[in-house]
Amino acid sequence: MDFEFTRDQLMFKKEIIRFAKKEIVPRIQAFELKKQFDFESFRKLGEFGILGLHFPEAYGGGGADVITTVLAGEALGEAGVDGGLTLAYGAHTFLCADTIFRHGTEAQRRKYIPKLASGEWIGCMGLTEPNAGSDVASMRTTAEKRGDTYVLNGGKIFITNGPIADVAVVYAKTDPEKKHAGISAFIVEKGTKGFSSGPNILKMGVCTSQTSELFFSDCVIPAQNLLGTENEGFNMSLQTVEWDRSALLAPFIGASTYMLNRCVEYAKKREQFGRAIAQFQSIKHKIANIRIFGEAARGLVYRIAWCKDQGRPLNHLEAAVAKLFVGDWSMAPSNDAVVLFGGYGYCHEYDMERIFRDSRLAPIGGGTSDIQKMIISKLI
Amino acid sequence: MNYDFSPQEFDFCIKLHEAMSPYAEEKIEALRSAADLRYHLDQILSLLADTPYLKLGIMPVEGLNGLVTLMSALEAIAAISPSVALSIGHGTHIFGRIIDAWGDVAQKQKWLNPLLSGKLLGAVALCEESLNTDSDALITSGVRNGNWVTVNGHKPHVVNAPIADWIAVAGSLDHRPVLFIIEKENPGVSIRARKRTLGYEGTAMADIRLEGCIVPMDQVIAMGRSDGLSGIRLFENQLLTGLSLGLMKSAFEAAKSHAKTHKSGGKPIIAYQEIGFKLSEMLTLYQTAQLFALRAASSAQTRPREAESLALCAKVFCTEACETVSGEALRILGTAGYEVGKGAERAYRCAKYGQIAGTSTEIARVRIGDQALGLRV
Ligand SMILES: Cc1cc2nc3c(=O)[nH]c(=O)nc-3n(C[C@H](O)[C@H](O)[C@H](O)COP(=O)(O)OP(=O)(O)OC[C@H]3O[C@@H](n4cnc5c(N)ncnc54)[C@H](O)[C@@H]3O)c2cc1C
Numbered sequence: 059m060d061f062e063f064t065r066d067q068l069m070f071k072k073e074i075i076r077f078a079k080k081e082i083v084p085r086i087q088a089f090e091l092k093k094q095f096d097f098e099s100f101r102k103l104g105e106f107g108i109l110g111l112h113f114p115e116a117y118g119g120g121g122a123d124v125i126t127t128v129l130a131g132e133a134l135g136e137a138g139v140d141g142g143l144t145l146a147y148g149a150h151t152f153l154c155a156d157t158i159f160r161h162g163t164e165a166q167r168r169k170y171i172p173k174l175a176s177g178e179w180i181g182c183m184g185l186t187e188p189n190a191g192s193d194v195a196s197m198r199t200t201a202e203k204r205g206d207t208y209v210l211n212g213g214k215i216f217i218t219n220g221p222i223a224d225v226a227v228v229y230a231k232t233d234p235e236k237k238h239a240g241i242s243a244f245i246v247e248k249g250t251k252g253f254s255s256g257p258n259i260l261k262m263g264v265c266t267s268q269t270s271e272l273f274f275s276d277c278v279i280p281a282q283n284l285l286g287t288e289n290e291g292f293n294m295s296l297q298t299v300e301w302d303r304s305a306l307l308a309p310f311i312g313a314s315t316y317m318l319n320r321c322v323e324y325a326k327k328r329e330q331f332g333r334a335i336a337q338f339q340s341i342k343h344k345i346a347n348i349r350i351f352g353e354a355a356r357g358l359v360y361r362i363a364w365c366k367d368q369g370r371p372l373n374h375l376e377a378a379v380a381k382l383f384v385g386d387w388s389m390a391p392s393n394d395a396v397v398l399f400g401g402y403g404y405c406h407e408y409d410m411e412r413i414f415r416d417s418r419l420a421p422i423g424g425g426t427s428d429i430q431k432m433i434i435s436k437l438i
Numbered sequence: 439m440n441y442d443f444s445p446q447e448f449d450f451c452i453k454l455h456e457a458m459s460p461y462a463e464e465k466i467e468a469l470r471s472a473a474d475l476r477y478h479l480d481q482i483l484s485l486l487a488d489t490p491y492l493k494l495g496i497m498p499v500e501g502l503n504g505l506v507t508l509m510s511a512l513e514a515i516a517a518i519s520p521s522v523a524l525s526i527g528h529g530t531h532i533f534g535r536i537i538d539a540w541g542d543v544a545q546k547q548k549w550l551n552p553l554l555s556g557k558l559l560g561a562v563a564l565c566e567e568s569l570n571t572d573s574d575a576l577i578t579s580g581v582r583n584g585n586w587v588t589v590n591g592h593k594p595h596v597v598n599a600p601i602a603d604w605i606a607v608a609g610s611l612d613h614r615p616v617l618f619i620i621e622k623e624n625p626g627v628s629i630r631a632r633k634r635t636l637g638y639e640g641t642a643m644a645d646i647r648l649e650g651c652i653v654p655m656d657q658v659i660a661m662g663r664s665d666g667l668s669g670i671r672l673f674e675n676q677l678l679t680g681l682s683l684g685l686m687k688s689a690f691e692a693a694k695s696h697a698k699t700h701k702s703g704g705k706p707i708i709a710y711q712e713i714g715f716k717l718s719e720m721l722t723l724y725q726t727a728q729l730f731a732l733r734a735a736s737s738a739q740t741r742p743r744e745a746e747s748l749a750l751c752a753k754v755f756c757t758e759a760c761e762t763v764s765g766e767a768l769r770i771l772g773t774a775g776y777e778v779g780k781g782a783e784r785a786y787r788c789a790k791y792g793q794i795a796g797t798s799t800e801i802a803r804v805r806i807g808d809q810a811l812g813l814r815v
Contacts, residue, residue, distance in 0.1 A: 059506050060440040061733045062740060125439060322810050342807025349806055350751045357729035361441045379722045386719075434721055435714030438694055 061357065067126050071133045077106055078137035086140045086266070090412060093258070093265040095222055099143055104177020108134075109151050113159060118172035128308045128363040135312020138320075138409065141416030142266030144309035145423075149218035149267075150174065152301035154181030157227045158245060161286035161294050166245065170225060182223035184214035184272045185295055191216075192429050194229075195237040195292065199274060201230035201244060206281045208232075208244060210252070210274035220255045220270030224248045228272070229291045241291035245283045252277030263415030296372075302424040303377040304362040307384045310420055311359060313413050314352035314388065317395040320410065321345050324399055335398075344394040351391040355384050375437040382430040385421035392417040446501030447510065450490060455514045457485055463519040464779060466640030472600040472632065475642055479559065479601065482522055483530070487556030491515075492526075495676075496534045496554065505735040509680045513728070516684020517691075520788050521640030523684060525559075527677040528597040533560030535673050536606055536617060540659045540666060549604065549619070561602035563593035563646055564670055576667075578609035578648065580618060580658070587611060587658060589618050589626070589651045599644040600632050606659075607648065608667060615666050617659040618651075626651030637788030672746050674796040675753040676738070679731045682760035682792045686724045689760075689785035693717060693767035696774060713770055720766050723759040731756055747809045750802045757792030757799065764789050 063071075082099045089096040103109050112127040113119025122130075134144050155174040158166055158181075173179040190197040199212025210230055217226075226246045233240030246253050256271035286294055322345060325336035335341050358380035365373065392414040396403035403410040421427040443451075461482055469475045486492050490499040494508035508531070516523035530553055537549045552558035566577050578591025591609055599605065605627070607618045620627055630645040661667070694717055697708035707713045734752035738745035767782035768775045775782045793799040 059443060059503060059732060059736060060740075061736050062439065318810060322812075326811060336811050336813070339804055339807075342811070343800075343803045344807075345810050346751075346754070346803035346806035349810055350755050353733075353748065353751045354726050354730045354755050357733050358726055360439065361729065364439050364441045375721075376725070378718075379725050382718065382722045383726050428715070431715040431718035432711075434718035435708065435711075438717060438721060 061360075063125070063129065067129055070126060071129050071136075074106070074108070074130055074133035075137045078134055078139050082134075082143070083138045086138070086143075086409075087406075089266045090140060090142070091406060093260060095146065095266055095268045096143065097222075100146060100180070101177045103143075103147060104175070109147065109177050110155070110171070110175020111151075113155070113171055113175050117159070117167060118175040124304065124363045124366040125360065128304045128359065131305045131308030132312040132315075135309035136315045137312070138316045139309070140264070140266055140409075140412060141309065141313070141419065142264040145264045145267045145306075145419070146180075146219055148301075148306040148309075149183060150181045152305055153183035153218075153298050154223075154225065154227045156301060157183065157243065157285065157294060157298060160297065161243065161290075162245075163282075165282075166285070170245070174225070179224035180219050180222050182217050182219035182226045182272075183298075184217045184220070184226055184228040186214060186216050188213065188215045192426060194295070195241070197229065197231060197241065198234075199228070199230040200234055201232050201242060203232065203281070204278075207278050208281060208284065210244070210246070210277040210279065212274050214272040216259070216269055217255075217272050218267050218269055220272055221258050221268045223255075226253075226272065227285065228274070229295060230274075232288050232291075236289070238292040239289055241295075242288045243285040243291040243294050244279060245285060246274075246277065246279055250277055250279060263412070263418050265412075265415075299374075299377055299425075300362065300366050300372045303372075303380045304359055304366065306424060307355075307359050307380060307420075310384050310388050310417065311352055311355050313417070314348055314355070314391055317392065317410065317413055318345065318348045318352065320408075321348060321395050321398050324402075324408075328400075341398060344398045347394050348391040351387055355380075355387070358383055374433060378430040378433040378437075381425060382427050382434065385427045385430070388417045388420050443507075443510070444501055444503070447503065447507050450502060450507065451510050451514050454489060454491060454511055455518070457489065458482070458515055458518045458522075461519055461522060463521060463640060463784060466519055466521050467779070469640065470632075472642060475640070476559070476601040479522070479525055479529075480556075483526065483556030483559065485556075486526070487554070492530050492534075492554050492556060495531055496538050496550070503736075503739075505676065505738055506732055509676075509683070509731050509735045512677065512680025513683035513687060516681045517687040518684075519640065520681060520685060520784070521638050523681055524638050524641045524677070525598055525601075527681070528562055528674075529559040529602060530554075530556075532562050532670065532673045532677060533604070533606055536562065536659070536670060537619075539669060540617070540661050544656065545619070545659060558604065559598060559602050561596050561598035561605045562670065562674075563596045563599070563605055563607045564667070564674070565594060567592060567594065576608060576610050576615060578607060580609055580611040580616070580653070582611065582655075585655045587618065587653050587655060589620070589648045589653055591648045593646045593648075595633070595643055596646050597641055597643050599629050599646050600642040605646065607646070608670065611658060615661050617661060617666075618653050619657045619659060620648070620651060620653055624651055624653065635791075637784065637791050668746060671797055672738070672749055675749050675802075676735060678792045678796045679734070679749070679753045679756045682756040682789065683724075683728055683731055685785040685788050685792075686720075686727060686760050686763045688781040689764040689767035690717075690720050690724050692775065692781040693720065693770040696771050700774070707770070716766050716770060720763045723763050727752075727756040727759045747806060750797060750806050753792075753796060754799050754802045754806070757789065760785070760792055761789040
């Protein structure tokens with residue numbers, strides 16, 4: 059066993075932190091307060107190579123391994139990048155672009171991956187529906203084959219990047235009689251007749267990410283927009299779980315390091331009763347709790363990444379454990395950070411309250427904590 | 439990076455488990471006399487001496503990964519007999535690591551060989567009356583007289599005190615921290631009555647009093663400035679972390695098997711979300727603790743400067759997780775688990791020790807905080 063990163067990986071992480079602190083972090087507050095997406099920062103992520111890090115260079119990617127890719131997500135969190143932007147990046151790169159890359163034809167890869175890797179186009183992924191959340195197999199959106207086209211009807215909800223996406227990977231029933239075995243995945247481009255998105259849904263956290271409904275009303279797409287094989291969509295969606303349990307969780311771990319550093323800074327400066335609050339044991343305990351969470355979670359997330367690098371099939375038990383731990387156990391340290399900052403922790407001016415709100419997504423998005431418990435209890 | 443155990447490690451842990459299986463905790467718990475207890479441990483020590491177990495963390499073993507393998511091995515043994523794992527942890531591993539880290543060549547020759555061949559059992563007496571060497575100075579001290587030192591002091595709650603051959607006693611000499619390695623039979627050493635404890639009932643624990651105890655200088659080990667004491671604490675914290683994994687394993691396995699076989703309302707109770715989800719949370723804590731413990735052990739070998747603080751984080755997490763997991767296991771087991779001597783009940787009682795012993799949970803958090811704040815290096 060060996061838990062060390064390579065020197066190159068660590069240097070790359072440092073570079074990302076430096077880049078993000080300089081180019082992205084100073085812009086967050088303004089966009090957060092307006093609950094707007096920061097296109098400029100997203101474009102910079104593309105320029106820096108983060109959006110396409112793991113894709114082969116031939117497709118405009120960086121050719122990085124999974125560990126390095128996950129480390130990039132951690133670095134963004136550690137630099138203080140908000141959960142809204144890291145979620146937008148996650149949905150774009152892993153839920154949308156990677157699905158196209160993994161299951162698409164060569165023509166589909168050539169058409170979409172370079173644009174998505176550079177950030178020229180923004181991608182989203184539509185799986186959840188108003189009446190099909192945890193139980194995705196009960197989705198009602200249909201894709202009916204008509205000649206060399208498919209006709210999509212139905213709707214999706216809570217879709218990250220929905221209002222701003224240029225391209226969407228959409229799951230729909232091609233065999234409505236069946237549950238999991240009747241789902242297929244399609245590429246739908248913005249501007250396609252019959253495809254529209256709703257306004258941004260206002261949320262408690264990850265506010266700079268734009269979330270919306272997607273509507274399909276007799277939306278006709280060419281049959282070649284089918285991804286992979288018909289009725290294989292559910293299995294394809296499961297394959298994104300590997301990224302979901304590694305790259306999408308990594309920013310939460312990075313955020314815990316960011317909180318730790320901010321709390322340390324603040325505790326040293328803030329004086330009460332004639333001394334820095336850092337002197338109080340209860341403050342040290344809070345700082346310790348934040349560190350312990352980050353260190354505990356790190357192993358789980360990088361284990362998934364390492365296994366993926368080895369080309370092993372996802373271990374669903376380990377994946378659910380990682381998601382459940384980060385989801386449920388990240389709450390307490392972010393709460394500790396808010397309390398450590400006192401009244402300032404409650405105000406927008408200091409970003410602890412934002413991280414607290416952002417962390418609430420961890421036990422919901424990409425499969426709730428209950429669903430992880432369901433998976434674990436079945437597998438044991 | 440590599441998250442896999444080597445085939446040798448796998449093989450070793452499986453063989454260890456098989457070898458230890460006949461030595462379940464019930465047997466050692468029932469032994470009240472020091473002689474019986476020592477006889478029982480001697481049998482186990484001679485069996486373990488045929489495996490690499492006793493050497494782990496002290497000397498390299500081909501194909502095994504030192505402290506990392508030791509963590510898994512501790513888990514395997516503690517799941518069968520926590521008391522054996524604790525006694526040998528103190529008596530061989532901590533004692534041996536002390537000699538290995540700070541002993542000179544002659545001292546290593548004298549104690550390490552018999553220790554690693556299972557013929558010697560040690561004890562380590564660190565705490566003082568206040569029980570807290572992290573904040574309070576050592577009172578036990580020696581006065582030099584030529585080639586001899588006269589030691590006086592009182593050491594409470596020493597694991598293995600009634601059964602050890604040699605005791606490593608932390609104290610000061612010429613205002614510097616040292617370890618006096620004292621033979622049990624040495625005049626001036628008095629071992630008090632074995633204590634009854636909440637958990638680890640098969641471990642012999644007692645107070646030691648040293649009154650005018652004369653020790654030759656070649657049985658004194660200097661430990662540098664003060665890092666020696668925190669080094670010993672680190673060894674102890676690592677041991678308690680490994681033990682908590684074994685306790686979690688036995689509590690979790692007991693609860694899981696009960697949940698799958700015990701029926702209520704015509705179906706196994708695991709079919710109820712309340713139970714299935716509880717098991718899921720327990721497994722999540724257990725797996726997280728396992729990985730954390732292994733990573734902290736690995737970093738102790740690769741990045742010793744960070745070892746202490748990561749080991750403290752792992753110790754706090756694993757020992758607290760242990761209490762939660764064993765507590766939840768008892769809820770799942772219902773009255774079946776409430777009976778004294780059952781796996782989860784025992785794990786629950788032993789779990790408390792992990793938080794009290796070594797660097798206590800509260801002090802550990804302060805130290806972790808201090809390190810983050812740069813108040814202590
Ligand atoms: C900010 C944000 C971004 C998102 N981005 C995307 C995206 O890009 N693409 C996309 O497709 N989706 C996205 N989602 C949707 C997300 O994946 C779902 O919200 C999530 O899967 C839960 O579904 P639901 O909201 O319908 O809750 P429900 O499934 O209705 O669950 C409600 C409650 O019931 C519990 N529950 C449900 N079933 C069970 C059960 N069997 N046993 C026990 N408890 C159960 C749940 O745990 C939860 O507490 C996003 C959501 C959010 C909040």
